[in-house]
Amino acid sequence: MPDPIIKIQNMNKWFGDFQVLKNINLEVEANKKIVVCGPSGSGKSTLIRCINRLEEHQEGDIIVDGNELSEKTKDIEKIRAEVGMVFQQFNLFPHLSILDNCTLAPIWVKKMPKKEAQELALDQLKKVQIDDQANKFPGQLSGGQQQRCAIARALCMQPKIMLFDEPTSALDPEMIKEVLDAMVSLAKGGMTMIVVTHEMGFAKEVADEVIFMDEGMIIEKADTKEFFANPKSDRTKLFLSQIL
Amino acid sequence: MQTLNFLKPNRDNIKNYSIIGSFLVLVSLIDVISNAFLKVNLTSFLPGSLTSLFPLIIGLIGLNMMRIDYSGNKKLDLLNKNINTNNFNALLTLVILFSIIKALPQSLSWMIFDATISGDSKDACTGTGACWTYIKVWFRRFMYGMYPNEFHWRINTAFILVIALGFVGYFMKENLKKYLALYYVIIYPVIAYLVIYYLISGGSFGLQWVETGAWGGLSLTFIVSFFCLIFCFPLGMIFALGRRSNLPVIKYISICYIEFWRGVPLITVLFMSSVMFPMFLPEDFFMDKLVRVIIAITLFEAAYCAEVIRGGLQSLPRGQYDAAKSLGMGYWKMHIFVILPQALKLVIPGIANTFLALVKDTPLIFVVGLAELAGMLALAKTNPKWLGFAMEGYIFASIVFWIICYAMSKYSYNLEAKYKTER
Numbered sequence: 001m002p003d004p005i006i007k008i009q010n011m012n013k014w015f016g017d018f019q020v021l022k023n024i025n026l027e028v029e030a031n032k033k034i035v036v037c038g039p040s041g042s043g044k045s046t047l048i049r050c051i052n053r054l055e056e057h058q059e060g061d062i063i064v065d066g067n068e069l070s071e072k073t074k075d076i077e078k079i080r081a082e083v084g085m086v087f088q089q090f091n092l093f094p095h096l097s098i099l100d101n102c103t104l105a106p107i108w109v110k111k112m113p114k115k116e117a118q119e120l121a122l123d124q125l126k127k128v129q130i131d132d133q134a135n136k137f138p139g140q141l142s143g144g145q146q147q148r149c150a151i152a153r154a155l156c157m158q159p160k161i162m163l164f165d166e167p168t169s170a171l172d173p174e175m176i177k178e179v180l181d182a183m184v185s186l187a188k189g190g191m192t193m194i195v196v197t198h199e200m201g202f203a204k205e206v207a208d209e210v211i212f213m214d215e216g217m218i219i220e221k222a223d224t225k226e227f228f229a230n231p232k233s234d235r236t237k238l239f240l241s242q243i244l
Numbered sequence: 245m246q247t248l249n250f251l252k253p254n255r256d257n258i259k260n261y262s263i264i265g266s267f268l269v270l271v272s273l274i275d276v277i278s279n280a281f282l283k284v285n286l287t288s289f290l291p292g293s294l295t296s297l298f299p300l301i302i303g304l305i306g307l308n309m310m311r312i313d314y315s316g317n318k319k320l321d322l323l324n325k326n327i328n329t330n331n332f333n334a335l336l337t338l339v340i341l342f343s344i345i346k347a348l349p350q351s352l353s354w355m356i357f358d359a360t361i362s363g364d365s366k367d368a369c370t371g372t373g374a375c376w377t378y379i380k381v382w383f384r385r386f387m388y389g390m391y392p393n394e395f396h397w398r399i400n401t402a403f404i405l406v407i408a409l410g411f412v413g414y415f416m417k418e419n420l421k422k423y424l425a426l427y428y429v430i431i432y433p434v435i436a437y438l439v440i441y442y443l444i445s446g447g448s449f450g451l452q453w454v455e456t457g458a459w460g461g462l463s464l465t466f467i468v469s470f471f472c473l474i475f476c477f478p479l480g481m482i483f484a485l486g487r488r489s490n491l492p493v494i495k496y497i498s499i500c501y502i503e504f505w506r507g508v509p510l511i512t513v514l515f516m517s518s519v520m521f522p523m524f525l526p527e528d529f530f531m532d533k534l535v536r537v538i539i540a541i542t543l544f545e546a547a548y549c550a551e552v553i554r555g556g557l558q559s560l561p562r563g564q565y566d567a568a569k570s571l572g573m574g575y576w577k578m579h580i581f582v583i584l585p586q587a588l589k590l591v592i593p594g595i596a597n598t599f600l601a602l603v604k605d606t607p608l609i610f611v612v613g614l615a616e617l618a619g620m621l622a623l624a625k626t627n628p629k630w631l632g633f634a635m636e637g638y639i640f641a642s643i644v645f646w647i648i649c650y651a652m653s654k655y656s657y658n659l660e661a662k663y664k665t666e667r
Contacts, residue, residue: 110572
């Protein structure tokens with residue numbers, strides 16, 4: 001069995017007095033697709049934000065691609081550059097054009113020549129089918145287009161892992177499909193992905209494993225088919241009965 | 245019932261009402277204008293107090309009759325929407341209008357018709373109006389202070405050079421654009437300083453030395469404002485970032501700095517800079533008074549700038565920080581490329597506010613003996629040959645300051661429009 005690319009051991013996290021994550025243990029192998037689901041407030045987003053240290057954890061270990069994340073980690077930027085992230089609210093940079101959004105980090109973080117970065121960005125934008133919008137500003141695009149641009153922006157850094165934090169929750173129903181399509185084709189390309197989502201159709205289609213979280217704990221972790229066919233815990237059954 | 249309806253005009257009788265209404269307003273205006281300009285009282289046949297109230301009453305009735313919702317007449321709708329929405333607003337409109345008309349003839353005759361501009365001494369001013377001769381005679385002093393007349397070209401040349409250098413950014417080639425900030429924050433101030441030092445101060449290249457005590461007038465206003473503006477902005481930015489830093493030392497130094505300078509009045513800072521500060525310096529160390537004053541104002545205004553910029557930084561959603569971090573940007577890259585461009589765009593109105601206040605604060609340097617425009621006025625009005633023309637001087641100064649400040653605020657609107665990328 002190959003070494004996992006992400007390894008979380010006995011991780012605990014508090015916001016003040018409130019414990020958001022309780023004793024999390026998780027291993028993700030390269031090229032696997034994990035879907036994390038659960039009711040809101042269960043700590044799903046916090047968990048994946050810990051993986052690129054947008055949130056700090058207080059106890060336990062998180063090892064990403066062989067680097068341990070802790071206060072002592074010096075080159076946290078280098079690790080973050082290898083972990084792409086897509087947010088619920090897109091978080092595009094509104095003062096930059098779509099193309100500049102995509103080339104900013106490759107040029108300044110990876111020191112890529114401008115021309116090369118632009119070619120790469122156009123290539124990625126083409127994959128999510130918004131290359132014709134490259135010179136517009138984020139404010140001129142629809143939500144679905146913005147989210148696809150956010151995916152392209154993260155991919156321009158050529159990350160090893162992609163994290164998705166409820167990428168479709170802020171979108172109109174019609175736009176969800178175009179974003180999910182982009183994610184599915186990305187998954188088929190072999191990317192390692194951790195996706196927090198309520199889109200169970202997406203989970204069934206691409207996920208290798210599904211994790212169910214509640215109240216800061218991983219309640220259930222199973223292969224996708226197994227998870228939907230016969231969930232073990234009562235809490236999972238209840239959740240699935242409500243969402244499906 | 246139709247006849248009783250005269251206070252409730254509507255679309256059906258719009259023609260009659262708008263004509264009668266505008267006629268009544270016109271009558272009231274004619275009455276006031278003839279009263280103010282021709283000193284003819286058309287309504288002298290009315291008893292006492294009614295005479296003065298007559299135009300107001302007539303005008304109110306007229307405006308009331310014209311107040312028709314959705315009349316279909318664009319001009320009438322515009323008028324009603326803006327100055328005639330209800331009886332109270334109509335009253336305010338009339339009172340303001342009449343006050344302006346009443347005040348116009350006196351101020352016009354004082355400023356223009358009865359004013360003097362010929363001659364070159366006080367004796368020319370015999371009329372009852374303003375004495376613009378005073379401004380004319382003192383004009384060079386108001387512009388250049390005590391700077392020797394024959395060297396005024398040096399100030400003019402220096403200013404033209406500095407302004408021209410300021411426009412370099414517009415003509416910079418595309419591949420040099422990334423050095424734009426560097427140019428404006430570091431290179432430009434240094435060049436401007438050298439230009440002003442060598443041209444206006446002189447002392448080398450065969451130019452006679454002119455000490456800063458002789459500088460003054462509007463040119464000094466410009467010099468002080470210019471240097472304070474370009475230095476206080478980057479400094480304020482540093483302290484704004486410092487105050488939001490996670491490093492306690494930097495954070496508390498910034499807080500102390502900001503709270504200290506915001507807590508003391510500018511006038512005491514200026515006194516300190518010119519009286520106390522030299523005492524702490526080593527004896528053989530000399531720093532010009534003007535330089536000390538510029539540094540003092542810069543430090544003072546930087547604290548205000550810092551708080552304005554911090555407001556902009558705080559208004560950015562956390563997602564922008566998250567996104568920049570998740571792309572692997574460190575603190576400086578994140579701030580330079582993502583956070584500051586957005587935050588600074590948001591604070592343009594606030595920064596313009598601070599800068600305008602700064603320009604209008606420069607007259608305070610008079611307390612340490614530097615006479616810029618308003619300071620020269622204070623000197624000129626106590627000149628025994630020209631006593632009694634303070635009014636003209638201050639009107640002149642107000643107009644000059646207003647033009648400067650209006651230009652600045654116009655420029656800030658342009659910047660806002662230029663950097664607007666939201667839909």
